Amino acid sequence: MTRPAPITSLQNSHVKRLVRLRTRREREQEGVILIEGAREITRAAASGVPLSTLFTCPELFSPEAAQVAPTLSALPELELSRAAFEKVSGRENPDGLLALAPTPRAALPEPGPSAVTVVLHGLEKPGNVGAILRTADAAGADAVIVLGRGADPFGPNVIRASQGSVFTLPVAVMDEQDAQDWLAAHAFTTVACTPDAPRTYWDAPLTGRVALLLGTEHEGLPAHWRATDHSVSIPMNAARGADSLNVATAAALVLFECARQRRAAVSA
Amino acid sequence: MTRPAPITSLQNSHVKRLVRLRTRREREQEGVILIEGAREITRAAASGVPLSTLFTCPELFSPEAAQVAPTLSALPELELSRAAFEKVSGRENPDGLLALAPTPRAALPEPGPSAVTVVLHGLEKPGNVGAILRTADAAGADAVIVLGRGADPFGPNVIRASQGSVFTLPVAVMDEQDAQDWLAAHAFTTVACTPDAPRTYWDAPLTGRVALLLGTEHEGLPAHWRATDHSVSIPMNAARGADSLNVATAAALVLFECARQRRAAVSA
Known part of the structure; x- marks a missing residue:
């Protein structure tokens, strides 16, 4: 031939x-x-x-x-x-x-009793979205919901930064109302990650069905996504002027805290 | 004028x-x-x-x-x-x-009883080195030691990715023997982060003076840096094929676990 x-x-x-x-x-x-x-x-x-x-x-x-x-x-x-x-x-x-x-059209999986879903609002940098997908996959999250018009989660740069995790993890692009309805219908505990929350991410109960909401580093989450069950922050060393973490780093910390608390709950 | x-x-x-x-x-x-x-x-x-x-x-x-x-x-x-x-x-x-x-010539600070020092071996990507500096700063680490000829910690891309943390955190470029001598002289507990360690980073005692050793994602740490007090891994969701975390993400997880354990030790 x-x-x-x-x-x-x-x-x-x-x-x-x-x-x-x-x-x-x-x-x-x-x-x-x-x-x-x-x-x-x-x-x-x-x-x-x-x-x-x-x-x-x-x-x-x-x-x-x-x-x-x-x-x-x-x-x-x-x-x-x-x-x-x-x-x-x-x-x-x-x-x-x-x-x-x-283009993959992920159906969100029927969530189990300990499902962790990550909800991204307005993240524009493909590198951050991809890094969060990679980390969510490693941390054992069940799904990622991408709201609105941030980075295209199936764009080449997200695929690359995710190292392919965008294909192994269910990733759904949804509008805000559909996402809120889906989370409410499945009785997720919603947890907003915001720098100004008085409670640390170590102190919030992160077992059961949890939806982690993350916004951009500059603008955070819009008001209607802040009315959540819990708001958590990551305590930082303000003494030296450190005032922020990369959003993908913040996501990693909270995702693995979910994993730690789940393991502790199982072994307790 | x-x-x-x-x-x-x-x-x-x-x-x-x-x-x-x-x-x-x-x-x-x-x-x-x-x-x-x-x-x-x-x-x-x-x-x-x-x-x-x-x-x-x-x-x-x-x-x-x-x-x-x-x-x-x-x-x-x-x-x-x-x-x-x-x-x-x-x-x-x-x-x-x-x-x-x-060029800054950081003298390593005399470590306090709870000092956390990050030791980087051979990391070549400026983005990773910069991200680790930013996170180490936010997590309250005391110093970062950069070994050998990886990325120049004072190169423009590291400075940028660190968002300036390279200037607020003491960063020392050292050869391996000097670094080992300094850590030994100050009785640091050395903790190697390696994917194959049976113990998770949640289970290792990370209080007191701790030196966290991180190598490249592909090659890990050389043998003479693995003979440490503890080796720790980050438990991942192997079921879906997730097999690695970005090195800066791994660093963030262990650094903030140090912070969590220190806080727990204070309040206990």
Whole structure:
């Protein structure tokens, strides 16, 4: 069987489409996402994401990409020249693998009695959203709800920063009212993380069904998301002028405090 | 008094020097660091860093930079044109303020009975080192020791990611033997953070003088730094394939666990 020649023209329609898909609007119109990199593609495939097309550039393969590519041979594959792949890649050092898939539509799982759901409001930096997804996955959270028009949780930079956790953890984009209704219907204890809360995150009861609400570092949460069951803060060393933590760091601390209290509750 | 005209030539010797100083080797040879941005310069000045020269571009001033600039009027100031400032800046959106200062030489503080010292081995990503400095500052750590040739803790990207905490927290660059000697001489309990330790970070005693040792995500700590008083891991949700945390996230969790245990020890 003859292998088709690689696509070399930067004016090729596939190349132009992939470049367009780097914008959120185009991805939303087509209902597809871009998954770049061997690690991310592997985790997406392992999580059951139905990859539709694979774009490869063997000349750029990292050792990991060279291992992963043959395992994806069932997919329609288009080979690109180095110049064409570098044009469509969002990375400084692409590893030669890029896949398309339909945008995941996570149904929120029926929450168990100790479910932890993270609710993100207005976070704009893809690096922070991705880091929170990675940490929520590691901490054993059940789902992440993304409200409104912050960073696209399925954008290439979030996928990358999440190291693929965006595919293993249910991630739902919802409007605010739907999210509030869902949390109320399932009797979640809502916990707002805000720097000015008098109670520390160590002192709030974080067992049972818990929804952790996080806003941006600058603006925090809007008023209607602050009327929660608990507000918690992370005590900081004000003496030296430290006045803030990165929002992904704050999320990690509260998520693992949930895990610690759950373990303590089980062993008590 | 006539204000000197701004420097417009990209061949100007100041401009060329600032560009050279973006490399670590040049900074080390001159013994100076670059501090860019209103927030970072403010924290450096407030921490007693003896700024030597201020470079400004009023056309690029952010609102914060416009407020900060007049408070630094005692410094020798050179104004740059927009093109010149953009050439010397390391940022995508410079705020028009850049300062030079001698490289800080932190003497490690005489540790108190509950001192927490963070020891970083071989961390190469400036973003991670900076994030750890910011978090260590917020968590009330006493000092950070940077071993060997990882990221330059006084490089522009670390300064930025630390949000200036590199100036408020004592940060010492040491060779490994000196660091081990110093920790031993002050009877620190050494705690290695490694993913394979059977004991969780919640279960190890983290009160008293504690040195937290952190290595890279891929290679971890070398063998001679693993022979510590305790090894601790962060329990993760292996069920879903989550196998790692970002090193700065891991550092945050253990640092704030130190804070939690210290508070518990005081109130017990």
